[in-house]
Structures are given as C-alpha cells and as structure tokens.
Amino acid sequence: MPQHQEQKQLTNNQKKFNPNVAMVLSILLAGLGQIYNKRYMKGISFIILEIAFILATFDFLWLGLWGIMTLGTIPGVDHSIYLLVYGIVSLIIIAFAVTLYVFNVRDAHKQAILLNNGKQPPSFKQAIRNGYDKAFPYIMTAPGLVLLIFTVVFPLLFAVALAFTNYDLYNSPPRNLVEWIGFNNFKDLATIPIWQDTFISVFSWTIIWTLVATSFQIVVGLVLAVLVxxxxxxxxxxxxxxxxxxxxxxxxxxxxxxxxxxxxxxxAINRDIIIPLIGGDGLPWLTDPTYTKIVLIMIQTWLGYPFVFALFSGVLQSVSSEWYEAAEVDGATRWQKFRNITLPHVLFATAPLLIIQYTTNFNNFNIIYLFNEGGPAVQGQNAGGTDILISWVYKLTFDTNNYSMAAAISLIIGLIVSIFAFFQFRRTNSFKEEGNI
Incomplete structure (x- = not known):
C-alpha cells in the first residue's frame, strides 16, 4: 500500500476513534466508551455492572450518606451510631466504585489511542485471557484487601469520626442523638482546666515512662549481653x-x-525488707504516685530486658573476633572497642526492633493497669497518677463512657506514634543502602 494511503487510513482512524470522546462517554455511563471503541462485550459488561450496582446499593448508600451528614434527626427513632457506621461503610463502597469507574474511563481512553495507532481490538476470548493475566495478582490479593479494609481501615475511620462528635454518657443513642461538634474535643483538651491539667500530666508521664523504662531495659540488656x-x-x-x-x-x-x-x-517488700530496716509503716508503693512510677519502671525493666538481651546476644555472635584483634594491635582500649566496633554493629542490626520497643511501651497498657489500675487518684484530675494515654483512654471509654474524648485522645496517640516511627525508621541506617559500619 502506498505511503500516502496508509497516512490517509491512519487519519481516518483518528477521526473515528477519538480518545476524548471515548473518555467522556465512559464518564457519562460506564461501558459507553468501550462500545464506542467497538469492544462490545466489555462495554456491555461495564453497563450491566454499573446498573446492577446502582440498583443494589442506592437505598443503602442514600441512607448512609444522609446518616453520616446528619447523624439522625428524631431522638428515640434514629440511632446515631448505626447511621455513622452505615455512612462509613457507604464511603468505603463508594471508594471501591470510584476506583472501578476510573479504571473504566482510563481503559476507554487508552484503547482509543491504541486503535488510532493501528492496533486491532482483540477477540472476546483473547480479551478474557489478557484480562485474567493482568488481573491475576489483584484477584489473589482482593480477599486480603477487603479483610484489611473492614478490620483495620473501618475501625480506624470510625474512631476518627467519633473524635469529632459529642458521643458520651449524656448523648447516647437511641434516647439522645449524637451531633458533630468539629474540633471541640481537642479544644477542650487545651482550654478546660480539668482536661488541660489531666492531659498535660498524663502526656508528660507517658513520655517519661516511654523513654526511661525502654532505655533502662535496653541498657540492661546490652550490658548483660556484652558481659556474657x-x-x-x-x-x-x-x-x-x-x-x-x-x-x-x-x-x-x-x-x-x-x-x-x-x-x-x-x-513482702514492706513487711520483710523495708520495715525491718527503717521501721515505720513502710513505703507507700501504691498510694504515692512517685513511688508507684519508680516501681513501674523497675518492673518494666525486669520484664523487657530478656528480649533485648537475647537479641543483642545473637547479634554479638556475628561480630568477627578479627576486628577486636586488629583493634588490640592498634592499641585500642576496651571502651574504644565497645564504642567503635560493638555498639555500631549492634545498633545497625537491631535499630528497627529497638524503635518498636519504644512505640510498644508508649502504649503498654498491661503493666500500667494490672499493677495499680493507673492509680493512685490525683485531686483535680480525671486520670490516675500513673495513667498513660492508653490507660486513660480505657477509663474514659469503660468507666465514664466518654467515647468522643477517648477517640480524640486515641487519634493524638496514633499521630504521635506514626510520626515518631516514620522519622526514626527513615533515619535508621538499616533501612537505607548498606554501607560501612
């Protein structure tokens, strides 16, 4: 075929398959763009899928979107929390639908371009085979993705939503409606004296607890591992x-x-040790916040050092003895060998796990609650003297039913842990390209 005829045919194809037209048609109704591109079976499948989706989910989505915007209008009839759940599920379903719709639009636009370049549309069987080959990884991971969304993403979105409501004992459905109050919960934490004092006290102790208790267990584990x-x-x-x-x-x-x-x-500590030595009634381990905090740090050191010790012991086995021999030849002292050989090697191999130790202790609910339930009580605060943020959230949820404030504090906890972990992991050498120790 002469060259001018080929160019003429290509020009005719470009006029026949306009990518912008295919894209607009797919936006108007899923599948129209594919039909425009003469991929009839695929286009009809998209149309049937969209119509079926609309018919099957319209009522639920309408109720969910109305519910998440209003949280109900009639006390005793509308259940605000149910409506919030329906709304979040509706948003997740819509997100899935939008993703598929974007795929439909991109597919129509891409196929029109390929047709203009002279590529013939595949047969129905070939299209099925190609689609299966490309979609196989997504098909295999889809069940896990759905499970992840409804076991992780959904509870997270629900907790975030509660942080911006007034859901508590006095605004509890179905008798009363829950309302959106914006950032009022966070504002109360910063302005109302009892919330402000409690938050500052609990947050400060949480930071001290995390840094001191974790650092102690790491130091004890490292010292014992080096000695052994x-x-x-x-x-x-x-x-x-x-x-x-x-x-x-x-x-x-x-x-x-x-x-x-x-x-x-x-x-036994007071009765058999303290009282025989110093007399009196012993020390107020459970009734004085200072003594309780000291004991909690000691107990966490006792509970946490074995893991760190085992971790460091394994890493130290991999340090070549030739490095120490070479350092001795150069006249290095024991401290210099530890600082320049042992410590860098151990930290390079274990830094991610050590960071996890800090984030774990930041939310270490078990020891705080089981030892003294976060006590003793402190005047002018609605948290105990040794409560950390997570144990305070527990009390707000189950003791005082202040769900919205608990959700707000949980959101703050999540942001703190996420930011800390993100920056620390990025700065950790073990997450970068391996270099010289």
Missing amino acids: NDKRVKFKKTIRTILILPWAVPGFVSILIFAAMFNDEFG
Missing part, C-alpha cells in the same frame, strides 16, 4: 538461660505477683 559474650566468662549457656527466665513467665503473671509484693499493707 566476653570470652573470659564460663558457663555461657547456663547464664543465658538464667537471664532469659523472666521472659518465660507470662507478663501478666509477673505483674500481678509484683503488685502483691509491693502492696502497702501486706506486701
């Missing part, structure tokens, strides 16, 4: 077994035992 790994130490296996024993006992059992031992009235 010393070539002059005998019976290494026996010593390692003894040092890991606290890890073998369930944490809640150890916490309850310590709570009994430090009891002010009948605990």
Whole structure:
C-alpha cells in the first residue's frame, strides 16, 4: 500500500476513534466508551455492572450518606451510631466504585489511542485471557484487601469520626442523638482546666515512662549481653538461660505477683525488707504516685530486658573476633572497642526492633493497669497518677463512657506514634543502602 494511503487510513482512524470522546462517554455511563471503541462485550459488561450496582446499593448508600451528614434527626427513632457506621461503610463502597469507574474511563481512553495507532481490538476470548493475566495478582490479593479494609481501615475511620462528635454518657443513642461538634474535643483538651491539667500530666508521664523504662531495659540488656559474650566468662549457656527466665513467665503473671509484693499493707517488700530496716509503716508503693512510677519502671525493666538481651546476644555472635584483634594491635582500649566496633554493629542490626520497643511501651497498657489500675487518684484530675494515654483512654471509654474524648485522645496517640516511627525508621541506617559500619 502506498505511503500516502496508509497516512490517509491512519487519519481516518483518528477521526473515528477519538480518545476524548471515548473518555467522556465512559464518564457519562460506564461501558459507553468501550462500545464506542467497538469492544462490545466489555462495554456491555461495564453497563450491566454499573446498573446492577446502582440498583443494589442506592437505598443503602442514600441512607448512609444522609446518616453520616446528619447523624439522625428524631431522638428515640434514629440511632446515631448505626447511621455513622452505615455512612462509613457507604464511603468505603463508594471508594471501591470510584476506583472501578476510573479504571473504566482510563481503559476507554487508552484503547482509543491504541486503535488510532493501528492496533486491532482483540477477540472476546483473547480479551478474557489478557484480562485474567493482568488481573491475576489483584484477584489473589482482593480477599486480603477487603479483610484489611473492614478490620483495620473501618475501625480506624470510625474512631476518627467519633473524635469529632459529642458521643458520651449524656448523648447516647437511641434516647439522645449524637451531633458533630468539629474540633471541640481537642479544644477542650487545651482550654478546660480539668482536661488541660489531666492531659498535660498524663502526656508528660507517658513520655517519661516511654523513654526511661525502654532505655533502662535496653541498657540492661546490652550490658548483660556484652558481659556474657566476653570470652573470659564460663558457663555461657547456663547464664543465658538464667537471664532469659523472666521472659518465660507470662507478663501478666509477673505483674500481678509484683503488685502483691509491693502492696502497702501486706506486701513482702514492706513487711520483710523495708520495715525491718527503717521501721515505720513502710513505703507507700501504691498510694504515692512517685513511688508507684519508680516501681513501674523497675518492673518494666525486669520484664523487657530478656528480649533485648537475647537479641543483642545473637547479634554479638556475628561480630568477627578479627576486628577486636586488629583493634588490640592498634592499641585500642576496651571502651574504644565497645564504642567503635560493638555498639555500631549492634545498633545497625537491631535499630528497627529497638524503635518498636519504644512505640510498644508508649502504649503498654498491661503493666500500667494490672499493677495499680493507673492509680493512685490525683485531686483535680480525671486520670490516675500513673495513667498513660492508653490507660486513660480505657477509663474514659469503660468507666465514664466518654467515647468522643477517648477517640480524640486515641487519634493524638496514633499521630504521635506514626510520626515518631516514620522519622526514626527513615533515619535508621538499616533501612537505607548498606554501607560501612
């Protein structure tokens, strides 16, 4: 075929298959763009799918969108929390639908361009085969994605939504309606004295608790691992077994035992140690916040160091003895060998896990609640003297039914942990290209 005829045919195809027309048709109704591109079966499938979706979900989506905007209008009839749930589910369904709709539009636009370039539309069987090959990874991961959305994303969205409502004991459906109040919960935390004082006190103790308790367990684990790994130490296996024993006992059992031992009235610490030594009634381990905080840090060090010790012990086994021998030849002291060889090697290999230790203790509910339920009570605050943010959220939820404020504090916790973990992981060498230690 002469060249001018080929160009003429290509020009005719471009006039026949306009990508913009195909895109607009697909926006108007899913499948019209595919029919315009002469992919009739695919276009009809999209049309049937869209019509079926509209007919099957219209009533539910309308109720959900109305519910999430109003949270109900008639007390005793409309249940605000149910409507909020319906609304969030509706938004998730709409997000799925929009994703498929965007795929439909992009597909029509892309196919029109390919047809203009001279590519013939595939047969129905070939289209099915090509679609299956391309979609196979998505088909296999779809069940997991759906499960993830409704077990992780949905509860997260629900908690975030509650943070902007007035859902509490006095605004509890179905008797009363819940209302959207914007950022009032966060404003109350910053302005109302009882909320402000409590939040500052609990947040400060949470930070101190996280940094001190975690750092102690890491330091103790590192020191013990370095000592046991010393070539002059005998019976290494026996010593390692003894040092890991606290890890073998369930944490809640150890916490309850310590709570009994430090009891002010009948605990073994006061009765058998403190009173015989200094007399009096012993120390107020459970009734004075300062003493309780000290005990909590010691208990967490006891519970947390075995994991760090086992982690560091494994890493130290991989440090070549030749490095230490070369350092000795150069006249390095023990401290210099530790600072320039042992410590960088250990931190490079374990930094992500150490960061997780900090984020875990930031939300370490078990030890705070099981030891003394976050107590003792503090005048002028609605949280105990040793409550951290997560245990305070628990009390707000189950003791005072202040769900919206609990959700607001939970949102703050999530942001703090996420930001901390994000920046620390990005700055960690083990998440970058491997270089020299």
